[in-house]
Amino acid sequence: MRSSPIISNPIVSRESGGSLVEQIVRSVASRIDDKLLRTGARMPSIRQFADEQQVSRFTVVEAYDRLVANGYLESRRGSGFFVRERASMLANNHAVALANPVAQQFDVVWLVRNMFRQLPPQKMPGSGVLPHDWLDGELVANGLRAISRVNSSQLLHYGTPQGFMPLRQQLQLKLAELEIAAAPEQIVTTSGVTQALDLVAREFTQPGDTIFVDDPAWFLMFGSFSILGAKVIGIPRLHDGPDVAKLAELAALHKPKLYIINSVMHNPTSTSLSAAKAFQVLKTAEQHDFMIVEDDIYCDMHPGTAVQPATRLAALDQLNRVIYLGGFSKTLAANLRVGFIATSPQLAIRLSDRKMLSTLTTTEIGERVVYKILSEGHYRKHVDRIRGKLDSVRDDVTKRVENLGMKVEYRTPAGMFLWVETSCDSIALAEKALEQGILLAPGSLFSPNQLPSSRMRINIAAMSDPGVWAFLEKEIG
Template sequence: MISLQPDSATPLVRQVFDALAALIDKGSLRPGTRLPSVRGLAREQGISTMTVTHAYQRLVAEAYVEARRGSGYYVATPTKAQPRHRPFVGRTQVDSLWLIQRVFEDDSALLNAGCGWLPPDWLHLEGVRQALASLARKSASGLAHYGTAHGYLPLRQQIQTQLAARGVQASPHQLVLTHGATQALALLGRCLLQPRDTVLVDSPGATNFFAALRAMDLRLIGVERRLDGPDVQALATLAQRHRPKAFFTTTTLHNPTGSQCSPAVAAQVLKLAEQHDFHVVENEVMAGLEPPGAVNLAAMAPLGRVSYVGSFSKTITPSLRVGFAAVSEELAEKLVYQKMLGSLTSSELNEKLVYTVLVDGHFRSHLARLGERLAQAQRQVCDGLEAAGMELFTRPQGGPFVWAGLGRDGVDVQAVAQRAVAEGLMLAPGNLFRPDLKPTPWLRFNVAYAHDARLYRFLSQEVKRASRPPTR
């Protein structure tokens, strides 16, 4: 009935959805036709029943299919009141607000080439299912508590062990569990900074975090990112001129460039932090996927000068929203106070689920497979982007992100992204990743989604457009 490409970077869920949707759109599958059973299609295609289930559920959500209890899935009769596609076309304005709102939406009508998440079938969903089943068999009383202010102690102890393996020394009392890394970063911002303070950030960097800092009435100044980490000469000049209170940075698998901080640059960053008395916040949400030899600032300096932020969204699943901050004991108490003021405790149920996944014997093998899959996707997408004429900032050693440019300053990448929307492609224009929003010819790509001939054809046309002499 359908043909899948297991080696493609396009997720299998999307391949199944697209193939069946195309058959329905062409009339090959007429209204009322019963689709193959979940087990039958999974057996026929050699894929998991979970993959087929997710694809069928998406077809139901898009009004292609209706589920009949005890009978199966049937092609639905289309109605004018139920449009099947919801692409972001027409007057959509691709700006920073648009990116913040759309970057986590998995809309099947778009190829999300610039998104910030991994496909569901790349994540450790089977581990989560097993953890859910395990917790469900235990006493229900454990599901009825708010939890503790610092977070679930066994998980903090497990994080302590993982951090020690990276050279970061933190006791359980120095670990505060949060509602994802986003909350951890926001709490650190509130505890370390006051309105109108100056804070340094990577440029380019995480656009949604920039918006959060601006909402605190902070003054953001970007430190240019180089292949080996932050530009330490620029950092020294900015620290001397602006006397910042903090520097938020990422050392490994940087978002959006995919670059790594070298040991020499890391040492210089810490030296400047000591010399100019600013706090360093190390945002390491890709921990567990870093290549061999990766450095951590928190392993090179005590928790006091450096605070470390981590998450499990990229290695387990973002739906659990469990992150953490490793900080000094004094700062931990401040974080807990701010956390309780803003949201009370974090979800102990989610924290128990993450703990159960981490201590399961299959998590290490999942990380290894995920790392290999990302490395393969990096090679495919980097080759495809270069073949299309794009300039690579670097060939990342892992992680989901690639930073690639159209090769000439002055290219309006927002206009490029706007044209891409009309072609069913979601791109992430590089100016949105700069704290000053200055124009740049660069874009972020997610290798888990970007290996697609439609994207490469579009980019090849845009490279040719950019190479034309400007009209006068």
């Protein structure tokens, strides 16, 4: 048998790991990386390679294709495959890595960037999402498989700017259970609540305008609104909703355009709005003519009003002055990026057009998966399970936190967060924790003015790691 000058030994084996194609790719790539195959060298022809390695030509074609796609080989029409120049690109990688030291400022963007660090989930009590093993990856994977089996041309088009119609019909049913009447035409899907907030804020504010938020509140929106040039002002949050006297006083003074509020399962305190407060908030909004954005992302973590009273503003107002936001990032999968806006028919058209002009459409793939999970009745049971799991750890985590000498600000019977008083500088604590690979969520991040704070948000689902408790014991206990 003839031997090629550059691939002389058998490089595939039916025993070793991976497909034949993968073995060839790995083997040729490593020879190129190790300079055993020089830049510009001509590869054996497909037939020659197949004969020598005793594999099918189809296998070689596929392996060469992947090597071309990965920049190892280039194909010159009519003259075969050649080893490519890779050095210059790799050098560039290195230069950028040096030029780009990680910015370690402790600002609004900090915790969010850190959310995306590859820390083990059990070391992230500061995270705002449930650990993977609390969610159901198979439920999502099954949904993806199912939609990949339908008429595949459905996967090709843009979808519609307002969102996948059957999902919007399901959302209509979901909202009806909360006593919010919203036809599918009043619903616009978004890439999570984040895009919903961005679209609404851009619709209602000009640079210099004021937006009210809860204090404390979800920090990402402080950054979102700041880059729009809006002034962000916090309304103190009490156990049953905002301080309404303060709300009225600040509304008279600042003439806000919007008030963003978590009525139910407020982040970070896990408190919910009482009926009386809800009514007061709506009256104040009417008097001072601002819109209310009710961010109900934690909706499905609420155990029902028998356990914790909760009134949704949109149920009272029926989407006149209240814009209702929801989504599935907390309960199904953040990666699906499915959130939504429910609002008046007129505003739904405006926000849908605005969405179209800034991202055209959201992906219907995620929307189809959520539709499937909702319409087949899996969602209801899934969130029941999550609530049950949260209930099973809440008391224990609360007790252990209190035993360390921290005070839990609101002992609520629901939700995934505890808002605790650490009696120390929570930023210093978070910095020390990060050195040990633990992500905490210091209170100052939740302050609209990033004021220093001794409070901290704890995700009760992410407190199973003994190392986290040992760290807190050492620093606080």
